[in-house]
Amino acid sequence: MNADLVQASNLWPFIAYIAAIMVVIAAMLVIPRFLARPSRGRATGEPFESGVVPVGDIHVRLTIRFYPVAIFFVIFDLEAVFILAWAVAFREAGWIGYIEMLVFIGILLAALVYLWRIGALDWRTERQKLQDARLQI
């Protein structure tokens, strides 16, 4: 196929698309300046929560323990995806695929051992660990 033909037919929708994006953004930025009336009510700066008055601070501090759990979930979940893809093509992949998957799962297991040993799977906080240690004494 002629490359120039492809180029010419592809080019114009692309440029028109970009131009349309620019026009829409410009309109969204410019039009409110003319239409909006300045209003300085008591509740203007507050977030709109379906008419409910917001209560409390939104900056809730979650314990850091949640983040490792979330990350481990993502990591091991993603690796399950790889194993699933291999399972679908099990016969086509053959022995080499099998060995490769063994290596892969072996490395995963090693990582799990590492996480377990450094205490990353321990759900308790530092204070709770101290308390438990005292109880055992």
Added chain:
Amino acid sequence: MITTTDLLALLPLIVLSAVAVIVMLAIAVHRNHRLAFLLTVAGILISLITVPLVSDLVPRLITPLVLVDRYALVFTVMAYAAGLVAAVLCWEYFRVREGHQEEVYLLILTALLGAGVLAAAHHFASFFLGLEILSVSLFALIAYPLREIRALEAGIKYLVLSGVASAFLLFGMALVYAETGTMEFAVLGGRPGTFPSVIGTILILVAVGFKLSLVPFHLWTADVYQGAPAPITALLATVSKGSVFILLLRYGLESGVFRVPVVSVLLALIAVVSMLVGNFLALRQNNVKRILAYSSIGHMGYLLVAPVAANVVGGNLAAEALLVYLAAYFAMTLAAFGVVTVMSPADREAEELDDYTGLFWTRPWLATVFSVALLSLAGIPLTAGFIGKFYLFAAGSQGALWMLLGALIIGSGLGLYYYIRIVFQMAQAPAALQARPEARPVGAHLVLAILLLLIFGLGVYPAPFIDLLHPEINVPKQSAAQQ
């Protein structure tokens, strides 16, 4: 299908991965700084030993992803050696600091693995995988001293920069793939680029620019260099930059990107701007790590002469110039950051210029190594930096890139000022000749001595080194014919 020979050819990478897993398990079983360090050093040495065994089997294309050839192997040796130096420096640096230090070695190993994959990458998938293995290891390494606010800041900044670079890279790859229907570098070379694929190529080059901190994309480089622990900065400045350069040259040659006029003009412009801006910004700094950071931007600009010239002078000369300059740059940068590491007391880093006042009187050996490294960075004859610059000059003048060479001369002239400034600072008589408690980190001093020998060796008698470095990158025509 993978054969035994293919696996043998991959041995340097496989051994390194195995060592990484072993070190991880060793940390899990028995957490000991010395054990982790020794295992890492032994592992890197074994991986280095496998390279000569492999060198008879190459060049070899293993799956469409990885091409192990002499060019890749030469760089792999350089990267592993740099990793070894960084590991020794880390041992001296983290030994006197608090906290769990064992994972540093694990992360250095994975970073080296990423660099090795990048050097052999022959496909967008391995390009991206190698880059991510390298960058993700580096995030953690840069932010390793968790209690230090500046290290954390540097880590976050590097994370953001790398994220932006990856986004550009993936979008560029997607555009190129959409146009050409292939992700293999060599196959790309056979297909002429039209409108979207040129845009995609430029996006990929933007990502490479972020990774190399070339000038329009250099914004946080100095902060990252300053915030990271000194041995990690050494690793970042050498292995990470070098592997991306190796990849850039291979990608550009095989896919014929350098032949596209827009791209080569853009690359030349970026090179000129990087040389000038990097060196100008270094002039006013008073922090040694920041000076080295800005000077590295300048050096990345110099190095870009090789890819730009590759179009005219051919892949072999360009690859040779690139590898020789990289070898010199590795030796002198590692030596400079090695001195910063050894100079740093346990509670902070010796990064201010004042820390180096009178070093020739108080610690003459360190001052000697540092001045040789700095003079080599400036490109003074009899040092490795001169041979590197000479090669770039040869490549540039054969390619008739007079604008680039002019910028190179101006940049080197500017560079001389701030390098010599540090040397003068060290030569000044110290205010009070206080006897410092001299620690004796034997390993670091040994490494510095070897680096010093390398700098002089490459500078005085470069012939044997250059024979070793001789790359034989495959030229695009040959690889296009294979398809």
